[in-house]
Amino acid sequence: MTASLDLTFTLNGDAKTARVAPNTLLIDFLREACQLRGTKRSCDMQICGACTVLVDDRPVSSCTTLAADIDGAVVTTIEGLGGPDGLDPVQQAFLDHNALQCGFCTPGFILSVKALLHANPAPSHEEIVEHLNGNLCRCTGYHKIIDAVESLVRP
Amino acid sequence: MPPDVPTTGNERLDKVTGRAVFASDITVPGMAHGRILRSPLPHAKIVKMDCTAALALEGVVAILSGEDLADLAQPYWGLYFNDRPVIAHEKVRYVGEPVALVVAETPAVAQAALDRIDIDYTPLPFIDNAGDAIAPDAPRLHGNLEAIADFYFKGQARPVSGTNIYQLYAISTGDTAAAEAEAARVFEHTYTFPGIAHYAMEPHCVTAAFEGDRLTVWSGAQSPTAVQKVLSRVFGLAYANVQVIVPHIGGGFGGKASVKIDPLVAAASWKAGRPVRVALTQEEAMxxxxxxxxxxxxxxxxxxxxxxxxxxxxxxxxxxxYADTGPAVTVKAANRVIGPYAIKNLEIESRAAYTNTVPGSAFRSIGGPQAVWATESQMDEIAAALEIDPVDFRHRNLLPRGGKVLDSLRPLDADISEMMGHAGQAITSMGDRPAAGVAVAATDPGVLPLGGALVRLLADGSVLVMANSADIGQGVRDVLRNVAAKTLNQDPAAIRVAGPDTATTPFDWGTGASRSTVIIGLAVEDAAQDAREQLLALAASALEIPLDGVQLVPGGVATGSETIPFDRLFHTAFGIDSGEIVGRAMVTPSRKGSDFATSPLFWETAVGACDIALDEDTGALAVTRFAGVADIGHAINPAGAEGQEEGAAIQGLGHALYEHLAFIDGQPVNATPIGYRIPAAGDVPHAARTVLIENADGPGPMGAKGMGEGGLLPVAPAIANALARRYGIRLRDLPMTPEKIWRALRERDSDVP
Structure with a gap:
């Protein structure tokens, strides 16, 4: 496969251009070409949400999305949220509520919650739980993750 | 005011910002990528393997196969038997067994090359369940193997010669025949429990680099020194030449304990002459x-x-x-099936058999969930038959604190009766009805008291704690940080707990069996105490004051009203404002002040209670309220301890309701993330409470006991007991799927006389 595509997009606030093979997955493009390893690979089949990134503020499984599909889009990875000195409120809530253990699913969860609150700033408890069903965590048992999101909605 | 101490950051911050480096994030210069060709048959001879076409593909570097094993120092490895080839050799024993590993410049090329390997098998008769494996005419998976003694766990397996049984363990006390003869009632039930996938979110990933006779491995390993030991045997290398580095690990639960794909990946690097990274998919992890x-x-x-x-x-x-750590699972299942009950007459026979399925291995509380599922289900069945309340029936038979499950084991160090009371109260605090189902457990963690630590106090007042204890999410680094901070009277923010690295960090047996808080916690406490004593002696000598006139304060030492920062103290003592104090400790079975002669070092106890809601038309079950109680001695890291209990309970919910790694005709039929369902956010109990009992009576620092496994144990039997009590159906086969529940409801309704 020698053909390639030219992409213009915004990544974590910066305007970017890139040339990719048409079959490049977004997860590989982010992790390898962009060296953004906070996006995690787990199920490879859009089940677990560990690879979630935001494309135009919507949550997307980067394991089953082509890099070509981000042409013209605004992409946010975990690295595009706050750094250690200025955490995003969602990151802070996860820390405050101990909503992480091994941390492998955490970037995906945080971005998924960002997308939820963007689309629906005041979700009900049921809407929070329903939304989080798209992300799997094998460590925490979810209660503290749900608590973290609740704290952002109903402080 | 003490001087400012530099903060070290912490790994939780790294995790929420995406900066934490996990095993699968490691890259090494010159690294190639491996993909694995796996057996499609449960049991077969490999009659032909031709890699010519695969090797001809541009970008393929090398292919490892069974033919290469002859050049290894020890081509077969294991923890109880050397029963497992580094890669399949002449035959395959399960669907999914690695038969060839292609190393290529990119994962895609390696994957493409797999299709070009020409391989022929002759199928052999296979067995895909333990019942068939012990039949007299069952095909054998292995010849008679020599057991390795005291290699990883203490002791050795006792296989039954001429059979597939690789471990037979028995307990016999008193006279069960006489007891049954005089009994009012004798109850016999059989309970079954399926294979279950660990499903850590990060599938196994290992990067290995041979350089001459030195091997470096980056692995998401719970037991880095076990990996080091096995690799040294396989390749004939000195321990000192095998360096195992453990980055962050995306979940373990025992699935990354002992040794897994490390020998395979290291052999690929050895064959390729290049660093090689192999990242399994979640399907391959299963x-x-x-x-x-x-x-x-x-x-x-x-x-x-x-x-x-x-x-x-x-x-x-x-x-x-392959046996892996199955022989230990067999022993623990026997010990754990007794329960915290006073039973004078016991006759337990526990056996494990080879089958042509995915190798069994350690998983959070080895043998525990299987044993407790049976015992705690039957407790309620007996209570119901005797028309005794199940909680009352347990009270009549519970061991008191100090009672003995077995004479050979340490007396029980918890009050299960009191724990049941807490569970009941927690349930009624969340709703009106009392608990519908209750289950209890007491398990004997196989804690080997052998592990060390270094505590290095650096000139700027920051502290490095070095231990080979792997943080798999359980929060051990926070535990060790808190122990060091308390012992050295330093700000926890000044303390960094380094990740495991066998080249720089003292031996530790490994992360499992709820042992790290106690064993490595004590090692860090001892090492910090050693550093403390050295510091105070140094200060007294350098400042020419009596030893009792100096004390440690955050960032330095204090003499009366003056605080001297560590760099000034070192400057005075050493002539430059550099240097460090190295505290060291190794916890061994004969540690002074500890009673490590008797097993277990502490009991891991759990009580679970629940209420459920059932849709009788569909069999769909929801746990509406759940309470878990654990006696953990002392919570050094309270948030982590509570998280461990909650997470264990939800894993237990998965075991109870959803999870079953199924085989039909030797083929794994649901070993994919689509086919295998673990709990999601919408599945968890609507209301849940965790009660931690802290009497500071454990053997660890500040009276801590180990914890983190027990919370899984009572969940499945508590739910089954709730189904029996509320809905009149008794399920004895996990998982309790809607279909099984629905069928049981139908059967119940058709039984009406």
Missing amino acids: LTCRRLGASITLTTAVDANGIILSKRAAILLDGGA
Whole structure:
């Protein structure tokens, strides 16, 4: 496969251009070409949400999305949220509520919650739980993750 | 005011910002990528393997196969038997067994090359369940193997010669026949438990780099020194030449304990002459290891007052194709099937057999969930038959604190009765009805008291704690940080706990069996105490004051009103403002001040209670309220401890309702993230509470006991007991799927006379 595509997009606030093979997955493009390893690979089949990134503020499984599909889009990875000195409120809530253990699913969860609150700033408890069903965590048992999101909605 | 101490950051901050480096994030210069060709057959001879076309593909570097094994120092490895080839050699023993590993410049090229390997098999008769494996005419998976003694766990396996049984363990006390003869009632039931996938969110990933006779491995390993030991045997290298580095690990649960794909990946690097990275997919992780399935028949005799007179247990475990740590699982299943009850007459036989399925291995509380599923289900069945309240029936038979499960084991160090009370109160605090189902557990963690630590106090006042304890999410680094901070009287923010690295960090047996808080916690406490004593002596000498005139304060030492920062102290003592104090400690079975002669070092106890809601039209079950109680001695890291209990309970919910790694005709039929369902956010109990009992009576720092496994144990039997009590159906086969529940409801309704 020698053909390639030219992409213009915004990544974590910066305007970017890139040339990719048409079959490049977004997860590989982010992790390898962009060296953004906070996006995690787990199920490879859009089940677990560990690879979630935001494309135009919507949550997307980067394991089953082509890099070509981000042409013209605004992409946010975990690295595009706050750094250690200025955490995003969602990151802070996860820390405050101990909503992480091994941390492998955490970037995906945080971005998924960002997308939820963007689309629906005041979700009900049921809407929070329903939304989080798209992300799997094998460590925490979810209660503290749900608590973290609740704290952002109903402080 | 003490001087400012530099902060070290912490790994939780790294995790929420995406900066934490996990095993699968490691890259090494010159690294190539490996993909694995796996057996499609459960049992077969490899009659032909031709890699010519695959090797001809541009970008392919090398292919490792069974033919290469002859050049290895020890081509077969294991923890109890050297039963496992580094890569399949002449035959395959389960679907998914690695038969070739292609190393290429990119994962895509390696994957493409797999299709070009020409391989022919001759199928052999296979067995895909333990019942068939012990039949007299069953095909054999292995020849008679020599057991390795005291290699990883203490002791050795006792295989039954000429059979597939790789471990036979028995417990016999008193006279069960006499007890059954005089009993008012004797109950016999069989309970079954499936194989279960660990499903850590990060599938196994190992990067290995040979440089001459030195091997470096980056692995998401719970037991880095076990990996080091096995690799040294396989390749004939000195321990000092095998360096195992453990980055962050995306979940373990035992699935990354002992040794998994490390020898395979290291052999690929050895063959390729390049660093090689192999990142399994989640599907491949499910073909790498699993919890052992079990069938457990309990025969329990009781007198007219509901006192248990005797118990017989026949435990048969499905061990899969290679023994791994299955022999230890077999022992623990036997010990853990007794429960925290006073039973004078016991006859327990626990066996594990090879089958042509994914190798069984350690998984959070080895043998525990299988054993407790059986025992705690039967407790309620007996109570119901005797028309005794199940909580009352347990009270009549519970061991008191200090009672003995077995004479050979340490007396029980918890009050299960009190714990049941807490569970009941927690349930009624969340809703009106009392608990519908209750279950209890007491398990004996296989804690080997052998592990060390270094505590290095650096000139700027920051502290490095170095231990080979792997943080798999359980929060051990926070535990060790808190122990060092308290012992050295330093700000926890000044303390960094380094990740495991066998080249720089003292030996530790490994992360499992709820041992790290106690063993490595004590090692860090001892090492910090050693550093403290050295510091105070140095200060007294350098400042020419009596030893009792100096004390440690955050960032330095204090003499009366003056605080001297560490760099100034070092400057005075050493002539430059550099240097460090190295505190060291190694916890051994003969540690002074500890009673490590008797097993277990502490009991891991759990009580679970629940209420459920059932849609009788569909069999769909929801846990509406759940309470878990654990006696953990002291919570050094309270948030972490609570998180461990909650997470264990939800894993237990998965075991109870959803999870079953299934085989049909030797083929894994749901070993994919689509086919295998673990709990999601919408599945968790609507209301849940965790009660931690802290009496500071454990053997660890500040009276801590180990914890983190127990919370899983009571969940499945508590739910089954709730189904029986509220809905009149008794399920004895996990998982309790809607279909099984629905069928049981139909059967219940058709039984109406």
